[in-house]
Amino acid sequence: MSTDAVMLAAMAADAAQEPAKVSAVDRLVEQIRDLVRERALVIGDALPTERDLGELFQAGRNTVREALQILKAYGIVEVRPKIGAVLSDRHEDAVRKLFSFQNDISPASFLDVQGYRRIIETGVGDHLILHASAADLDHLDAVNDRILQNRSVDEAARGDFAFHEALVSLAGNRTLLASYRLLQPVITHIMRVGKAAKPVQIDTHQAHAQIINALRARDRVAYVYLLSRHLEFGLQFVGTEAAPGAQGS
Amino acid sequence: MSTDAVMLAAMAADAAQEPAKVSAVDRLVEQIRDLVRERALVIGDALPTERDLGELFQAGRNTVREALQILKAYGIVEVRPKIGAVLSDRHEDAVRKLFSFQNDISPASFLDVQGYRRIIETGVGDHLILHASAADLDHLDAVNDRILQNRSVDEAARGDFAFHEALVSLAGNRTLLASYRLLQPVITHIMRVGKAAKPVQIDTHQAHAQIINALRARDRVAYVYLLSRHLEFGLQFVGTEAAPGAQGS
DNA sequence: GTCTGCGATCTTGGTCCAACAAATAGGCAG
């Protein structure tokens, strides 16, 4: 009978293109996702209880819990005591957290991040100079003005990031915005370091205003120059060594 | 090193912003990460067994397993039956998978991704025109020439992506490269669609060669034009509706 | 005596169950 078992296993493996090594947990993850889809559940809706899920899919509660841990790590489920697992929209946060996990293992330098920002925001400028409407630029002004109300270093950093995020979002490209937001924790910390050394809300506000004016004037050269200078200004607080490429534009 | 230290502090601060309502599972995730750090374990090294971890950290084995499921979802651990949990370098894959999770492929996202690529690769070009060495450009040629050897559509898509990846990597910015690689599954899928409609290795190779020549000539206008045309060429197979912003530059 | 081959045993992850603690929604009494 052991030969029969081997034969069956071989046939099963042959039938399914992917190895038949699907664990019950992985199967449950898929089944729960299918359940969400077929019931057309939306953010905020609750899944069945762990015990019900176990009975529904013929699995033990611990197995269900392990599957829920994975879904939780993916940010598509949030489990609240007594209520159960509810569908969450924390997916982006999960991606961000995972991304910073990586940087923990192999830390990228701040200079690298600033170089990245220069490329992104310069590229955005090329688009904005051609397509930004007056309302877009007024919106940038409004976001920028909010910086003046910030009190703490932390608030100022958030406000600063909000401006640059608004700038990037004006390009209207979701992928670009998502990748920029991925670096939010690193970018805001760069800002915190700079602002802790010397609180400069007014300077920041003015630098941003000049950038907006360059956009209004459709002056690409001025935009690139002002943006680069603005990014370099923050750099002076975090290190002195030469940038490893892509720093100069 | 100071920059690394600050970077780690940024990550830690960001991770610790949540209240002290840590569950035993979350605590275990941290403890296991600390264990890896303090024992200086490297990729391929094995963690203690689940039972040992439970005894070490005063936790039940099921709790340990739930923590391992999270680490597994993060791609920093791979658990091989009868061997144990070993440190894995699949983290980037996990990030990629998570990133393109639920961001299901739709024509709109195709256009979005191509717009993203235009911004990125144009920005890279600004840097390359000023700083690329002859060796860099020769390397691009070599990568490009490999496309001619590709047989299947899948190989051709991989080769195409390899060229653009090499282009981006020449900027020398790790953050930029990481974010570009994040979109690898989506980008290669776009390429597959285009190449399935009409196998065009030679056309692709020629378009790439022209782009390289523009870089050799330090001709920014030609580079942007050729690159845009090249990206638009792939677009014609994926949809017809107007791009929602950031498509024209 | 030493080496090899084979099987028993041990270890380890995979899954499940039972039990208890903690938290809380919802009902119930005042």
Place this chain on the structure above:
DNA sequence: CTGCCTATTTGTTGGACCAAGATCGCAGAC
């Protein structure tokens, strides 16, 4: 309406069993 109580649900633990690989030891061959 308020405050308490209970039932339900998640959080956590320990234990049990299984399957499969790793290990060890024993017996037989050279």
